[in-house]
Every structure is written in C-alpha cells, then in structure tokens.
Amino acid sequence: MSFKENVNLHVDKSAKLLNFSNDLLEHLKSIHSLIKVNVGVVLNEKIHNFTGWRAVHSEHILPSKGGLRYSETVDQDDTEALASLMTYKCAIVNIPFGGAKGGLKINPKNYTMPELRAITKAFATKLINKGFISPALNVPAPDVGTSEREMEWILDTYKTLKPDDINYRGCVTGKPLHRGGITGRTEATGRGIEEVIREIFRHKDIIKEARLKNELKENKIIIQGFGNVGSNLAKHLYNRDNAKIIAIGEHDGYLFNKDGIDINALIEFNQKNKSINSTKLGYFKNNPSELLELNCDILIPAALENVITIDNVDKLKAKLIIEAANGPISFKADKKLYEKGVIIIPDIYVNAGGVVVSYFEWVKDISHIRFGRVEKRFQEQKIQEIIDLIDKKTETKTDFNTIKNIMHGADEEDLAFSGLEDTMRNAFTEIYNVKKKIKKSYRESAYYVSLKKIRNFYTEEGFPKR
Numbered sequence: 044m045s046f047k048e049n050v051n052l053h054v055d056k057s058a059k060l061l062n063f064s065n066d067l068l069e070h071l072k073s074i075h076s077l078i079k080v081n082v083g084v085v086l087n088e089k090i091h092n093f094t095g096w097r098a099v100h101s102e103h104i105l106p107s108k109g110g111l112r113y114s115e116t117v118d119q120d121d122t123e124a125l126a127s128l129m130t131y132k133c134a135i136v137n138i139p140f141g142g143a144k145g146g147l148k149i150n151p152k153n154y155t156m157p158e159l160r161a162i163t164k165a166f167a168t169k170l171i172n173k174g175f176i177s178p179a180l181n182v183p184a185p186d187v188g189t190s191e192r193e194m195e196w197i198l199d200t201y202k203t204l205k206p207d208d209i210n211y212r213g214c215v216t217g218k219p220l221h222r223g224g225i226t227g228r229t230e231a232t233g234r235g236i237e238e239v240i241r242e243i244f245r246h247k248d249i250i251k252e253a254r255l256k257n258e259l260k261e262n263k264i265i266i267q268g269f270g271n272v273g274s275n276l277a278k279h280l281y282n283r284d285n286a287k288i289i290a291i292g293e294h295d296g297y298l299f300n301k302d303g304i305d306i307n308a309l310i311e312f313n314q315k316n317k318s319i320n321s322t323k324l325g326y327f328k329n330n331p332s333e334l335l336e337l338n339c340d341i342l343i344p345a346a347l348e349n350v351i352t353i354d355n356v357d358k359l360k361a362k363l364i365i366e367a368a369n370g371p372i373s374f375k376a377d378k379k380l381y382e383k384g385v386i387i388i389p390d391i392y393v394n395a396g397g398v399v400v401s402y403f404e405w406v407k408d409i410s411h412i413r414f415g416r417v418e419k420r421f422q423e424q425k426i427q428e429i430i431d432l433i434d435k436k437t438e439t440k441t442d443f444n445t446i447k448n449i450m451h452g453a454d455e456e457d458l459a460f461s462g463l464e465d466t467m468r469n470a471f472t473e474i475y476n477v478k479k480k481i482k483k484s485y486r487e488s489a490y491y492v493s494l495k496k497i498r499n500f501y502t503e504e505g506f507p508k509r
C-alpha cells in the first residue's frame with residue numbers, strides 16, 4: 044500500500060463518522076494542482092538532470108504551505124501524501140494555510156555546496172515561474188535534506204525574478220534570521236512536540252490508560268532520527284524536563300545508555316563529527332531497525348515514513364508512540380497497535396509546531412515588523428511602575444536581581460514559543476474532547492477535528508453540505 048493510500052484510509056474512516064458525502068470526500072482527497080519538473084544543471088561541463096515535484100493538496104485557504112524535501116526516495120505519491128498531511132495538520136492547529144509539499148530526487152550528500160546552490164536555484168526558478176512558489180500562493184519550508192540554507196537560496200532566486208513583490212520575504216519560511224526568518228523556527232517542530240508530551244503528562248487519565256509512570260522523567264524514551272526534529276526534541280526534553288532518553292537511532296545504527304544519554308554532549312559530538320557513532324556516551328550498535336524493538340515506555344519515530352509496519356509491529360514494546368515524523372506507522376500496523384492498547388499520538392497534530400512558527404514567520408514577513416518591536420520596552424516600563432508601587436505601599440525595596448529577573452518585556456522568541464505552546468495545547472484539548480465523544484483513537488479524533496473544519500470552508504464556499 045502506498046503512503047498516499049495509507050493516509051486516505053485514515054481520512055475515509057473519520058469522514059465516515061462525519062457522514063461526508065462521496066463527492067466532497069473525493070474532492071477533498073484529490074490533489075488540487077501538481078507540477079513535475081525536470082531540471083538540467085551544468086556541473087563539471089556535463090548536464091545533470093534532476094526530477095522534482097510540488098503538490099498542492101488543498102487551495103481552500105491560500106497560500107498553501109509545506110516543506111521541500113531533498114532525498115533519493117522522493118516521488119510523486121509520497122509528495123502528494125505529505126501535501127495532504129499538511130492540509131489536515133494546518134486545520135487541526137487553526138493555521139490559515141492550505142496544504143502543499145515539494146521534493147527533489149537527489150542525494151544532497153553527493154554534491155558540493157556550490158553545486159547544491161546551482162541545483163536549488165534552477166529548481167526554484169522553475170517553480171516560481173509556474174506559480175508554485177510565492178508569498179501569496181505557495182510557501183515552502185525546510186524538510187528532510189533541506190535547511191535554512193536552501194530557503195535562503197530560494198529567497199534570493201525569488202527576489203531576482205520578482206523584484207517588485209514587496210512581500211518577497213514571505214515566499215519561504217525557515218530562512219535565516221538575517222533574511223527575515225523568525226527566532227525559534229529551526230527548533231519549533233521539536234519544541235512543539237515537547238509541548239505535546241508535556242500536555243499528555245498533565246492528563247492523568249491518559250498516563251493511567253497508557254500504563255506509564257506518573258512523571259515524564261521516570262519513563263524510558265527512545266527517539267529515532269537525530270536530525271532537525273529529533274535533536275531539537277531531545278534537547279528540550281533533556282534540558283527542560285529532565286527526560287531519560289535511553290536510545291537514539293540514526294541511519295547507521297543506534298546509541299544506547301540505560302541510565303539516559305547526555306543529550307547536550309551528543310549534540311556537540313554530532314555537530315563536530317556529523318555522526319552519533321563512536322561517542323563515549325553509551326554503546327553504539329550497527330543495527331538501525333532493532334532500535335524500535337527495544338524495551339521502552341515512549342517511542343518517538345522522528346526520521347522517516349513507514350518504519351513501523353506489519354513486519355515489525357508485534358516486536359514493539361512501547362506503551363506510547365509520539366509520531367514526530369510524517370507517516371511513520373502503516374495503516375495496518377496502526378490498527379494492530381490500537382487493538383493492543385498502545386496509545387498513538389498522530390503526526391498530523393504532533394509535528395505541527397513547525398508550521399505554526401512558520402505561520403508566525405510569514406505574518407512577520409508580510410507585516411514588515413518583528414514581533415515585540417513595538418511593545419517590549421512599554422511592557423518593561425509598566426512592570427517597573429508596578430514594582431515601584433508595591434515598594435511604596437509596603438515600604439520595602441525590591442533588590443536589583445529580582446527586578447532584573449522580572450523585568451523582561453516579551454521579545455520575538457518569547458512570543459513565538461508562547462504562541463506555539465498555546466496553539467499546541469488548544470489543539471490537544473480539541474482532539475481530547477472529540478476522542479471522549481466519539482470513543483475512537485487519537486488519530487481518528489484528530490482527523491475528525493480537521494475534516495470538520497475543512498468541510499466548513501467548503502460549505503461556506505457553496506459546496507453542498509455533507
């Protein structure tokens with residue numbers, strides 16, 4: 044079964060609960076526009092050909108939003124599946140974007156930096172000229188194999204081709220700060236997932252149902268993938284929640300330490316060596332797939348799609364699975380896990396933090412002002428006035444260090460993370476309440492929340508109700 048078929052089976056299940064009509068369901072599942080491009084780039088006096096796609100799953104709200112992936116495994120079906128996940132994701136977290144995704148079939152490790160820049164610019168030129176990248180219509184962001192570097196190259200290309208677009212900075216998100224990016228975007232997906240896990244541990248009924256230990260730090264955690272999402276999630280869990288991460292998996296194997304891995308040391312090692320192999324932080328085993336079968340309480344796949352399938356599902360020991368990656372569990376494996384009582388918090392909600400902060404970045408770009416610029420000093424002045432008043436009334440003098448700690452007007456990062464936390468917590472409550480009502484899995488409940496909102500858009504536009 045393909046990735047897209049897997050996603051659509053989940054959509055069918057929740058649409059049935061909502062009594063969707065067949066015509067609306069078919070329209071919803073279809074890809075609204077799609078481009079396939081072949082890009083020829085001259086490298087070492089030879090033309091190299093690359094194939095890429097950009098799929099817009101839904102145009103019910105514009106711009107459509109979704110990452111751009113560089114990988115040898117990129118194909119049209121996966122790009123369409125990932126685009127559809129973006130539509131459902133944005134609806135769950137109330138972000139006013141349609142869903143899109145793009146990808147280029149390439150192994151970026153085989154090319155030098157100048158070569159990748161030339162390839163990215165050629166790919167971006169095609170997409171821009173055909174209307175598949177623009178601040179008003181279609182806005183990419185980093186995904187597997189891309190980062191703020193590629194976003195900056197795309198931004199440069201857009202600016203050259205459209206010098207009269209005053210909102211040109213909004214043509215991509217996840218770009219560097221000095222080019223209109225937002226503080227915190229790189230770590231936003233990981234940070235958002237941490238908020239999801241914190242929210243779960245605020246619900247004692249879920250902890251009981253999952254047979255987890257009461258405190259987050261008492262549970263053994265495994266993370267698959269130490270890229271952007273996995274490493275930032277691990278960093279926040281380790282530093283802010285004292286979490287015990289006993290194993291981290293990468294493409295060539297996994298690092299294990301039964302007492303918990305020192306994540307800060309691992310991040311430093313990985314930055315220097317571009318690998319988590321050969322550290323002194325635990326033992327490394329060259330068997331990447333074994334990771335998922337290790338004894339643990341919480342399993343967090345944060346690398347690729349389709350890693351938990353009917354072939355390995357019976358070997359899993361986790362009680363709670365947090366889908367940080369897109370589509371890590373196949374439809375059939377998902378059903379088996381649900382029947383076994385394993386709680387799965389689904390991708391379309393879990394990893395939405397990236398698009399939430401991307402939305403803040405896009406708003407910043409089109410409003411041409413950074414968050415906090417106007418009010419930060421005003422807030423500090425008001426706090427000072429309150430402290431002075433309390434001191435006067437109580438005839439005391441607040442010491443300098445206390446004043447320094449309290450007197451901090453919100454800056455861009457504070458506001459972005461505050462908005463992220465609020466969004467993730469509100470979305471959790473929506474899903475949780477629906478789950479109680481329909482008595483189905485978290486995934487069905489999340490799709491239910493999403494589909495209901497999307498249907499409202501279509502009916503407002505004159506599509507027949509149901």
Ligand code: NAD
Nearest residue numbers: 187188232268269270271272292293294346368369394397
């Ligand atoms: P990334 O390329 O930064 O990291 C992926 C990591 O997984 C890499 O370190 C890679 O070496 C590792 N990996 C590859 N094969 C593996 C294997 N078999 N076992 C273990 N590790 C393996 O990508 P990312 O941005 O961290 O994205 C990871 C997942 O999260 C993807 O599914 C992506 O679509 C999803 N996602 C990312 C974002 C974002 O903001 N970056 C947002 C939402 C969803």
